[in-house]
Amino acid sequence: MAATARRQGSNPSNEPELFETLRQMIDKYPWGLESGMTFLIGVDFGTIHSTAVVRLAQRPQEFIRGNVPGDNGNIFVGRRQQLSYRIPSKVAIAAQYPEALGLPDRCAMLFGHSVDQALEERTVSDEDVVDLLKLFLFPEYTADDNGAVGQLMRQTRVQHDALVNKIGNRHEYKVLYKEKLQDREWGSGEVKKMEDVVVAYLKFILHNTLLEIAHEMGVAAKENDGTFVKLRQIFEQESHVAVSVPTMWSRTTRDNFLKLLHGAGFPSSTALVPEAVSAAVGHFNRTSNLRDDKREPVNMILVDIGGATFDVAGVRKYFQSGSARFGEIVKQKGSFHGSIRLNQLMVRHVAQIFGRSRLRSVLDSLGWTAEEWSQNIKDGFEITKRSFDNTEDTYVIGLPGLAQAQDMGGAVGGAVGGAVGSAALQECELRPDGLVVGREVVKAVFDKWLVEIIKIIRQSQDEFENKYPNALAPLLTLCGWGSLPPYVLQKCNEEFRGNNVTLIEKKKVPLIAQGNVVTLLRADLFFDVPARYSYGIRIDMLWEDVDVEHQTNQELVDAQTEDGYFLPDRALWVVRKGESLIGPKGLFFKEGHTRVTARSIRRTFPFLWEIDVLSSSHVEVHGSDKYGAVSRAIEAGRIRVVKRDSMAIDKKSCKIKPHPACMRFNDPAYIEFDFRMRVDFNTICPKVIISIPAEGGEFKEPLDENWTEESEDCHLVGIELGLLHDHTAFQGNKDAKLDANPDMDDEDEESGTEND
Numbered sequence: 001m002a003a004t005a006r007r008q009g010s011n012p013s014n015e016p017e018l019f020e021t022l023r024q025m026i027d028k029y030p031w032g033l034e035s036g037m038t039f040l041i042g043v044d045f046g047t048i049h050s051t052a053v054v055r056l057a058q059r060p061q062e063f064i065r066g067n068v069p070g071d072n073g074n075i076f077v078g079r080r081q082q083l084s085y086r087i088p089s090k091v092a093i094a095a096q097y098p099e100a101l102g103l104p105d106r107c108a109m110l111f112g113h114s115v116d117q118a119l120e121e122r123t124v125s126d127e128d129v130v131d132l133l134k135l136f137l138f139p140e141y142t143a144d145d146n147g148a149v150g151q152l153m154r155q156t157r158v159q160h161d162a163l164v165n166k167i168g169n170r171h172e173y174k175v176l177y178k179e180k181l182q183d184r185e186w187g188s189g190e191v192k193k194m195e196d197v198v199v200a201y202l203k204f205i206l207h208n209t210l211l212e213i214a215h216e217m218g219v220a221a222k223e224n225d226g227t228f229v230k231l232r233q234i235f236e237q238e239s240h241v242a243v244s245v246p247t248m249w250s251r252t253t254r255d256n257f258l259k260l261l262h263g264a265g266f267p268s269s270t271a272l273v274p275e276a277v278s279a280a281v282g283h284f285n286r287t288s289n290l291r292d293d294k295r296e297p298v299n300m301i302l303v304d305i306g307g308a309t310f311d312v313a314g315v316r317k318y319f320q321s322g323s324a325r326f327g328e329i330v331k332q333k334g335s336f337h338g339s340i341r342l343n344q345l346m347v348r349h350v351a352q353i354f355g356r357s358r359l360r361s362v363l364d365s366l367g368w369t370a371e372e373w374s375q376n377i378k379d380g381f382e383i384t385k386r387s388f389d390n391t392e393d394t395y396v397i398g399l400p401g402l403a404q405a406q407d408m409g410g411a412v413g414g415a416v417g418g419a420v421g422s423a424a425l426q427e428c429e430l431r432p433d434g435l436v437v438g439r440e441v442v443k444a445v446f447d448k449w450l451v452e453i454i455k456i457i458r459q460s461q462d463e464f465e466n467k468y469p470n471a472l473a474p475l476l477t478l479c480g481w482g483s484l485p486p487y488v489l490q491k492c493n494e495e496f497r498g499n500n501v502t503l504i505e506k507k508k509v510p511l512i513a514q515g516n517v518v519t520l521l522r523a524d525l526f527f528d529v530p531a532r533y534s535y536g537i538r539i540d541m542l543w544e545d546v547d548v549e550h551q552t553n554q555e556l557v558d559a560q561t562e563d564g565y566f567l568p569d570r571a572l573w574v575v576r577k578g579e580s581l582i583g584p585k586g587l588f589f590k591e592g593h594t595r596v597t598a599r600s601i602r603r604t605f606p607f608l609w610e611i612d613v614l615s616s617s618h619v620e621v622h623g624s625d626k627y628g629a630v631s632r633a634i635e636a637g638r639i640r641v642v643k644r645d646s647m648a649i650d651k652k653s654c655k656i657k658p659h660p661a662c663m664r665f666n667d668p669a670y671i672e673f674d675f676r677m678r679v680d681f682n683t684i685c686p687k688v689i690i691s692i693p694a695e696g697g698e699f700k701e702p703l704d705e706n707w708t709e710e711s712e713d714c715h716l717v718g719i720e721l722g723l724l725h726d727h728t729a730f731q732g733n734k735d736a737k738l739d740a741n742p743d744m745d746d747e748d749e750e751s752g753t754e755n756d
Helices: 016-026 113-121 133-137 148-171 194-216 226-237 251-263 275-287 339-354 356-366 370-387 439-467 486-495 511-521 554-558 630-635
Strands: 037-044 049-058 074-076 091-096 106-111 174-177 187-190 239-245 271-274 298-305 310-320 323-335 394-397 428-431 434-438 475-479 534-542 566-575 587-598 607-616 640-649 655-658 669-680 687-693 714-720
Touching: 016 049, 016 226, 037 194, 037 226, 037 275, 037 511, 049 194, 049 511, 074 194, 091 113, 091 148, 091 194, 106 113, 106 148, 106 194, 133 148, 133 194, 133 251, 148 174, 148 194, 148 339, 174 194, 187 194, 194 226, 194 251, 226 239, 239 251, 239 275, 239 511, 251 271, 271 275, 271 511, 275 298, 275 310, 275 323, 275 475, 275 511, 298 323, 298 439, 310 439, 323 439, 339 356, 339 370, 339 428, 339 439, 356 370, 370 394, 370 434, 370 439, 394 439, 434 439, 439 486, 475 486, 534 587, 534 687, 566 587, 566 630, 566 669, 587 607, 607 630, 607 687, 607 714, 640 687, 640 714
Parallel strands: 037 239, 106 174, 239 271, 298 475
Antiparallel strands: 037 049, 049 074, 091 106, 174 187, 298 310, 310 323, 394 434, 428 434, 534 566, 534 607, 587 669, 607 640, 655 669, 669 687, 687 714
């Protein structure tokens, strides 16, 4: 097995022994149902930055119940090259020499951190970089109104269209996906519309995730490396993904996004989770108890402030029948009023301070257009605003390209709107190091931006108070950008006194992406997970046991064997499609009875009972749930065998009855026995345990929720059904949604959660 050295200290909580154990499984792929691993991937496709987290889950050891460990076994995508896990949501193109004379230049497309590096090295130009890719997905993308959203969308669309047109006109719509310009391409595609650019970026997220996994596991990411080839197969076949989306997105927008995800290679089972819900799940998982042994109800209003939108979710963590659940205490709300709106407000505020004539003079001196001036302020303030704490007298907005401006001296003409040299700069001043703005200017812009956010938070609080007048006020928590500016927390504490507003994301972990991983493992927090498939076991049936009505059915007559005694088989369904796979206890039982014919009692024992575990994607499994032939359904592709096993049964365990053809206990005879199935969904790999009595063919104890298999009383065989995520869907529409209106007990004491 070829391997590369894993970077030291890349993720110290990941034990080397874990990766060594998992790496040894790679060459053994494909695995049986009792072994192997899966990749659980949480993705936050953001307007400014994107994040992805991978959890390597061993099966069947990984438990569903309880908290999901936050670090051990997790990989933060983006750390492979000593870079931040916050991956810029941007792409760039660069022309490269053609392969032969007469051919057009080849077009390389870079993504994420590589774009920023290429800009620093000046190997790509600003005009060949586009960001705000996520805006393409919003219905407002086509807006042309003069409002703030319309202006932003129009400007963004112009930039996006310019890039697509350049690829088409100069490179015949063909691009090569690269990590660096000097590297070989890792993929290629056609770009004829902006949708193709978004798909290319999503492909990059998946590709980068695969490389991060390979790096952490010490596998050389080379096409001719057999271990890497196997790892890629596992990644494509054994991954399960949850992606967060804005609350305000409609069903149509979400479906369109799913189509793009599938076009980028994301699995068909990819689930969508509201961003604020993902953040709440991730926070509760880190700071609260999610097991079934403690009553600790908590109400929380969480505000997630992103690049394009902000979302508010009212979440209640409570316990139902001893099982942890999440519920919705107020309706989720959202608005197109994220941090890029703050950048727009700063541009407008600076323009008002300068005035039209003064600003025109500055632009002429710098040789910039109004669009370039606006974009440079937005780019510079994107960095400056993150550290705003309302304590410094002045803050510098770095202006990209200022050093290369044609007449810096002519542009710098002292402060505007304030006295130079005063104790505190009142408004703004253009200097060689950037645009220096006074504290009150930045504060005024923040305050104006926060008005809408504070209004919607108050609406959520009022809604909660009206619905639950006797309950304590919910916790108020903030997250966003990887770390919100300190001033946002200060302002919210001023506005919501007594709420103890908490900032729950502090550049330590990608909270939303981790919340998506928890969602995959703990779907039972939201609802009783419905099965995507029906599961059953195959049972032989005697023709004489079929009722008269079905004996006259021509289909069953045709299913007789040559001796006329047997139907081929039927199926007892343990769980049907659409039924709950994870109930309050994650455990349930089925029981049945079977009878087979022994041609020779003396030669029959030990009797080998062949057991097939069956699966079907059909809502109703025709020809099998009564007495039809399962074999025919398997041949027709309606039912598949997912596991074959057998149980050795001795004569002592059975009840032997005479056959109608021989009234004495001579051959042939019937062999009868009861069986019970214990279905356990408490692990990531659901298991069916089949047992039969040790004596007499009948169980001594009745079947109820307290019944357990005792080895001395039963013969047992355990069969894995495969990964839980292979069998479940999020309420049939690939969404993780909160339970509506959870029960609120007035006597419950709301308890706080720990700060990070």
